[in-house]
Amino acid sequence: MQGFGIHAMVWSTVWDHAGAERAIAGAAQHGQDYIEIPLIDLASVDTGHTRALLEKHSLRSVCSLVLPERAWASVRPDAAIEHLTAALDKAKEIGAEALTGVTFGGTNERTGFPPTEGEYDNLTRALGTAAKHAKALGLEFGIEAVNRYESHLINSAEQAVALVERIGLDNVFVHLDTFHMNMEEKGIANGIIAARDHLKCMHMSESDRGTPGYGNIAWDELFGALAAIGFKGLLTLESFVAMQAVMPGDISTWRPVARDVDEVLDNGLSFLRNKAEQYRIFQATAHP
Numbered sequence: 378m379q380g381f382g383i384h385a386m387v388w389s390t391v392w393d394h395a396g397a398e399r400a401i402a403g404a405a406q407h408g409q410d411y412i413e414i415p416l417i418d419l420a421s422v423d424t425g426h427t428r429a430l431l432e433k434h435s436l437r438s439v440c441s442l443v444l445p446e447r448a449w450a451s452v453r454p455d456a457a458i459e460h461l462t463a464a465l466d467k468a469k470e471i472g473a474e475a476l477t478g479v480t481f482g483g484t485n486e487r488t489g490f491p492p493t494e495g496e497y498d499n500l501t502r503a504l505g506t507a508a509k510h511a512k513a514l515g516l517e518f519g520i521e522a523v524n525r526y527e528s529h530l531i532n533s534a535e536q537a538v539a540l541v542e543r544i545g546l547d548n549v550f551v552h553l554d555t556f557h558m559n560m561e562e563k564g565i566a567n568g569i570i571a572a573r574d575h576l577k578c579m580h581m582s583e584s585d586r587g588t589p590g591y592g593n594i595a596w597d598e599l600f601g602a603l604a605a606i607g608f609k610g611l612l613t614l615e616s617f618v619a620m621q622a623v624m625p626g627d628i629s630t631w632r633p634v635a636r637d638v639d640e641v642l643d644n645g646l647s648f649l650r651n652k653a654e655q656y657r658i659f660q661a662t663a664h665p
Contacts, residue, residue, distance in 0.1 A: 378439070378474050378517065378577060379659065380410030381650065382613035387641060390415065397427050405434035407642055413613050414471065416442045416464050424470035431472055439578070439611065440468040441478030441521075449482045451496040451530060454503035457481075461507035469514045476511060477519025477552045477578055480504060481540070484527040492530050497543070500530065505544045512548045519578055521552035524560045532561045534568035534576075541575050554580035554615070555594050565595050569602035577610040579603070581649050586616055588641045590648035600656040608658060614649060616641045 383404050389396035392415060404412040412431075416422060431438055442464055444450065450457035461480060468476045481500050504520070511518040522537040531537050537551045551572040555565065562568035569576065584592035653659065 378411075378611050379609050380437075380611060381408075381653075382411030382413055382439070382611050383407065383409045383646070384413045384441075384580070384613055384615040385415055387614070387616055390417065392417065392422055392427075394423065394426055397423075397430055401427075401430045401434055401436060403642075405436050407646055409436070411437045411439060411611060411613065413615075414438055414440045414473065416440050416467060416476075419460075419463055419467055422467050422471075424467055428470065428472045438471060438473045439475040439477060439519075440464065440471065440473045441476070441519075443479040443484050444482050446483055446486075449486055450480075450500050450503035451482055451486070451492075452499065454499040457503040458506045461503070462510050465507065465511050465514055465516060465518075468516060473516070475517035475519055475550075475578070477517075477550075478521050479523055479528070480507070480518065480520055482528055482530055484523065486527070487529045490529070496530065497540070500540060501543050504540070504549070505546065508544055508546045508549045512546060517548045517550060517577070518546075519550050519552040521554060521578075521580070522557060522561065523554070524557040527557075532557070534558070534562060534572040538572055538575055549575075550577035550610075551575040552578040552580070554582055555599060556580070556582035556584065556586055556615075559584050559594055565599045566602035566605075569599065569606060569608075573606040576606070576608065579608075579610065579612050580615040581612055582615045583645075588616065588648075589614060589645040591644070596648075596652055600652045600658065603658055604656040612649065612653065612658070614641075614645055616645065 385400035388400040448456040448460035508518040522531045541549050558565050558568045583589050
């Protein structure tokens with residue numbers, strides 16, 4: 378799992394036939410190696426249709442999700458196992474290489490108190506069982522740290538690493554997101570260094586989830602740290618420019634984050650590629 382990717386939500390949050398066709402064709406047109414496919418409504422995902430589109434456009438994929446409240450792993454681990462198992466089966470049928478995202482819970486999950494040992498025990502059991510299923514399918518399994526306003530459970534790179542090591546399986550990895558890191562890490566480079574041995578996926582999001590390079594993210598610090606650890610994973614542009622009515626309350630996006638999709642694609646993608654070239658990401662790791 379190495380290269381450049383783009384989150385399908387740049388085009389659509391609904392993974393029906395039209396959304397899949399638009400997003401996969403768009404990612405291929407813009408020269409991406411991967412597309413990240415959101416598994417929001419598992420029942421509606423036509424895996425055969427998606428797989429055919431990916432093969433047609435010679436595009437690789439990963440899948441991601443946020444657990445629905447009925448399957449939050451901290452309080453309903455058995456339901457989480459059931460939901461994650463179904464999602465992993467869908468990801469395998471699509472031909473994806475990993476399932477990642479907020480695999481431990483929701484983006485509106487806060488008890489009002491720090492996480493308890495009991496909650497972490499439940500996360501470990503649920504995600505450990507899911508990760509074993511992923512391993513049997515030949516898939517990797519990611520854990521994405523998110524900010525304190527979305528979850529009280531896993532906010533920092535260090536917390537994500539602790540959960541990965543607690544699970545103890547070699548197909549489980551840390552997934553970081555610059556939007557969340559901008560709030561939670563004591564310097565983005567420190568988060569990258571903390572996760573270095575387990576870091577395989579980065580969401581490249583601007584501070585307002587709009588166009589990379591047009592906000593407050595410390596991009597030079599980020600790319601310098603990625604180069605320093607010899608990052609060999611996936612860099613995925615994530616922007617919520619095409620947000621639809623079903624999602625804003627989940628991620629508190631109340632106004633447009635960019636002028637339009639073309640602004641994000643034309644300016645954001647080139648910005649990230651130029652930074653990666655400047656810091657010799659991938660090239661430096663392939664030819665030390």
